Amino acid sequence: MFDFDRLDKLIHEKGRLAIMTLLAARPNWPFQDLKAELKMSDGNLVTHLRALHQAGYVAYRKEILIRPQTRYELTVRGRKAFQNYLRVLEEMVRSAKT
Amino acid sequence: MTDSDSASRHLRVIRSLMERATIYRSISAPTALVGGLLSLGGFAMAYYAKHHRHHPLSPTEFLVVWLVILALTCLANVIFLSRGCARRGEFFFSSGMKCALMSVAPAFISAAVLTLMIHRPIELALVWIAFYGMGLLATQHFAPRSLVILGMTFFLTGCGLVATWKHLFLSNPHVEPSALVVSGIMAATFGGYHLAYAAVVWALGEDRDEPVPSTTGPENV
Numbered sequence: 249m250f251d252f253d254r255l256d257k258l259i260h261e262k263g264r265l266a267i268m269t270l271l272a273a274r275p276n277w278p279f280q281d282l283k284a285e286l287k288m289s290d291g292n293l294v295t296h297l298r299a300l301h302q303a304g305y306v307a308y309r310k311e312i313l314i315r316p317q318t319r320y321e322l323t324v325r326g327r328k329a330f331q332n333y334l335r336v337l338e339e340m341v342r343s344a345k346t
Numbered sequence: 347m348t349d350s351d352s353a354s355r356h357l358r359v360i361r362s363l364m365e366r367a368t369i370y371r372s373i374s375a376p377t378a379l380v381g382g383l384l385s386l387g388g389f390a391m392a393y394y395a396k397h398h399r400h401h402p403l404s405p406t407e408f409l410v411v412w413l414v415i416l417a418l419t420c421l422a423n424v425i426f427l428s429r430g431c432a433r434r435g436e437f438f439f440s441s442g443m444k445c446a447l448m449s450v451a452p453a454f455i456s457a458a459v460l461t462l463m464i465h466r467p468i469e470l471a472l473v474w475i476a477f478y479g480m481g482l483l484a485t486q487h488f489a490p491r492s493l494v495i496l497g498m499t500f501f502l503t504g505c506g507l508v509a510t511w512k513h514l515f516l517s518n519p520h521v522e523p524s525a526l527v528v529s530g531i532m533a534a535t536f537g538g539y540h541l542a543y544a545a546v547v548w549a550l551g552e553d554r555d556e557p558v559p560s561t562t563g564p565e566n567v
Binding site: 343 | 353354356357359364366367437440444
């Protein structure tokens with residue numbers, strides 16, 4: 249029997265999983281690009297990012313180029329948590345096949 | 347749905363999202379087909395000018411013909427890319443598009459500036475081939491493999507042609523390849539390479555859009 253408690257509940261939510269996946273794919277993402285890619289509302293995206301930030305998975309920095317923007321990136325802890333989440337999912341699939 | 351199905355589905359979502367974030371095809375296969383055929387048309391025009399009009403393309407005519415081909419190919423690319431974006435429910439000016447534009451800009455702008463400075467068709471062709479390859483290679487961190495190979499092929503061909511041209515013609519400035527020969531080089535590269543690229547992309551099924559599940563739907567995982 250597979251132990252579901254091993255799945256990180258914070259990441260195991262559709263919106264946050266999508267955010268973590270995109271952040272894992274590139275070094276960092278501007279807020280507006282994340283929003284456009286995920287087609288989320290500002291409020292929804294901010295809520296998810298805040299939850300991930302509070303867990304120490306996501307870091308952000310504000311910068312002013314042509315206009316102010318906030319860039320988000322995975323922390324070392326966040327990247328490890330995401331890799332671990334993937335590993336657990338893969339184990340889940342493997343255990344079902346055997 | 348079993349837990350295993352759910353886990354597999356999650357992994358598929360993760361994979362398609364990561365691919366969407368990391369891979370961007372700046373030249374679609376239909377665009378390559380259109381560009382390739384137009385390039386062969388450019389050669390046909392040079393052939394017509396020499397053998398039927400009995401007056402080869404002048405350097406200015408050569409420039410105009412290939413700029414028109416470039417403009418039509420760019421227009422086709424915008425149409426095909428925007429259709430693809432609409433099909434996938436993405437914005438045309440996506441982050442991938444912005445990355446691609448920023449990456450190719452230095453090489454393409456350099457080629458444009460050099461086009462203003464040089465007049466001989468052979469020099470124009472060599473600059474366009476090499477710099478086009480450099481532009482495509484600049485997208486290698488997020489472009490699919492087929493596009494990187496296309497860029498590398500253009501770049502190596504450009505370098506090879508520069509070396510050949512230097513060896514054959516620079517020692518004798520009175521010898522100049524005709525507009526027909528240069529149009530043949532353009533047709534072989536911009537025509538032949540793009541047609542081969544389109545064929546490979548279609549054969550490998552790389553142009554198929556992977557369905558990416560919505561991240562904002564009512565269904566929760």
